[in-house]
Amino acid sequence: MASPDLRRIEVATAPPYTVFIGRGALSLLPEWLLENLPGRRLALVTDAAVDRLHGAAVRERLRSARIAVETVVVEPGEAHKTRRTKEQIEDVLIEAGISRDAAIVALGGGVVTDLGGFAAATYMRGIPWVAVPTTLLGMVDAAIGGKTGVNHPRGKNLIGALHQPAAVIADVDLLATLPEVEYRSGLAEVIKAGIIDDAVLFDLLAAEPARVLAREPALLEEVIARACEVKARVVAEDASEVDRRQILNFGHTVGHALEQVSGHAVRHGEAISIGMVAESRLAVGAGILDPAHAEAIEAAIAALGLPVRLTGPLPGLSVEALLEAARVDKKSRAGRIVCVFPRRIGTMARGERGHGIPLDEDLLREVVAGLGGPAGSP
């Protein structure tokens, strides 16, 4: 089988692994598994929507390479990224007699890779897993770095593990069928990658929003590879997430809180777009970021069709609700909320105790009032 011409990004975590990016990358999957999976047996974790689009083709590829496949189809959507769904995966694997020499292949968006990776992390104390993201968000963010987990009614990703995938296979062709709203949601993480660590990527997106939105394959490969490189650099510098990795949370303190308060009615990409704009303003207010850079960030986000503020009232949104959501989230330190801020596009600020900078609540109150949410909100 001739491998297509793929980009390879090495993620230097312990253990290290490769992200393969390109059109037709999926054809590499059976080859990679035969070389790296002694048991020739795997569980394919996917969701019902992805299974309809790609399930049969992937299974056919694997079976013609004589790899035994057990499929677990979970319900699609963030609402199903739960401990209960993880149990469902475990029960199927155990009933099927999957042993420690098998692996999990997670085929889907971030929900599926988070679930599949977490199930692999704790199945018989850990088996390998391969991420095959089918969304832009999954390719540039969810699948790289080993963060796996499930949500809790009180907050996102509260239960989980760091468990690096053995490989990530990002086939750009799979994005052709991705709904527009999901594609834009992924673009939010791509912009974030530019803001936190790659000014060239940011400029590329800001200069060519129409070509990006048209999904031009060559541009898309370049953009995905650059965003993956940012993520790979950051997680390799700090696999245990002690400090450097916090910069990936840009936009996420406010963003996660919006998702939480809205019961996930505000999607991840939209929430962190609004979150990045809000946190840029906090950075300006704290004297860390030049207002011109904050404006450039807002303009680039808007040009890619992503929201920069709430489009309608969000009942229940208040500074207190946001602080509470951030508190039960993992972004607090001895009770204080910490945030990460750019000091210019492409470079994040460092405070006395590293990248996490404690939040000024008065400033937050002002910025939340400006989110365009509930008129009567504090």
Place this chain on the structure above:
Amino acid sequence: MASPDLRRIEVATAPPYTVFIGRGALSLLPEWLLENLPGRRLALVTDAAVDRLHGAAVRERLRSARIAVETVVVEPGEAHKTRRTKEQIEDVLIEAGISRDAAIVALGGGVVTDLGGFAAATYMRGIPWVAVPTTLLGMVDAAIGGKTGVNHPRGKNLIGALHQPAAVIADVDLLATLPEVEYRSGLAEVIKAGIIDDAVLFDLLAAEPARVLAREPALLEEVIARACEVKARVVAEDASEVDRRQILNFGHTVGHALEQVSGHAVRHGEAISIGMVAESRLAVGAGILDPAHAEAIEAAIAALGLPVRLTGPLPGLSVEALLEAARVDKKSRAGRIVCVFPRRIGTMARGERGHGIPLDEDLLREVVAGLGGPAGSP
């Protein structure tokens, strides 16, 4: 606070940690936490039986050191080492607002340390935990090595993680109140430690069974320290459990199957005692172990009041049931059951592919027939 004169065993895993052993070791807990726990906040995971005996005293010690304590009391017993109980722990921690700078202290037997350690492994992708074992089994086995997890209806410890404790505090005084049957159950793992890696320890137990059963404190400290050293050596040599760590499974392939088939009516210590005798016979049958050593193993186990065969019929026990239990257990490789065998007391055999040696099913059939179980069994 004057620290008592404690033995310290360094476990050279990544990260490394210390096992503190001795009478009054518990007094070290607040001191250790203040030095190593920036958040001064922890969740104390224990079970109802241990809580009645030691809970109030431990909380009092911690509170007088100004450490905030949230207590989670779980139901005692192996039957409650489940995913549901882990969820209970997680829910309490989240409701209490325990953040990533807190830790879990697991106070109890192996069930509690397995549960508390596993909850710590996946809480916000991993927080530190300290093991404070209250049983002999917990001190010499469950708390050291980072194996944490819960049972599945289909098998023991099928869901779990390797998550090393930040410290283990083994206070020999706590063993004074331990019921005789639990004490003997722990002795089974102590004998195992001798057989697999410390002939001096084995001889000590074999020579002085009466003093061991009388729980003479000085002898007990020596015996516990030696057994801990064996465990510490083995897990440090092979923290990821690829090969060397398998030797800890001596007696456990047959033993776990007996627990499983009996629905845990056969206790862990009894099961692995019978398992060690059975697997010694398998080793003799395979020409690996001298029959005289197998007899010495059986005699030492019997002298400590532990069973060497089933005392009554065990409905459902058959070679097939045993093979099935071992298969869903983690001790199979591409469908074949592997076992580890001593080649003499104190030293384990190595086969072509390491310590795990595939089992001869005919030999197993013979040995199972001799377990003293069901008369009409195959």
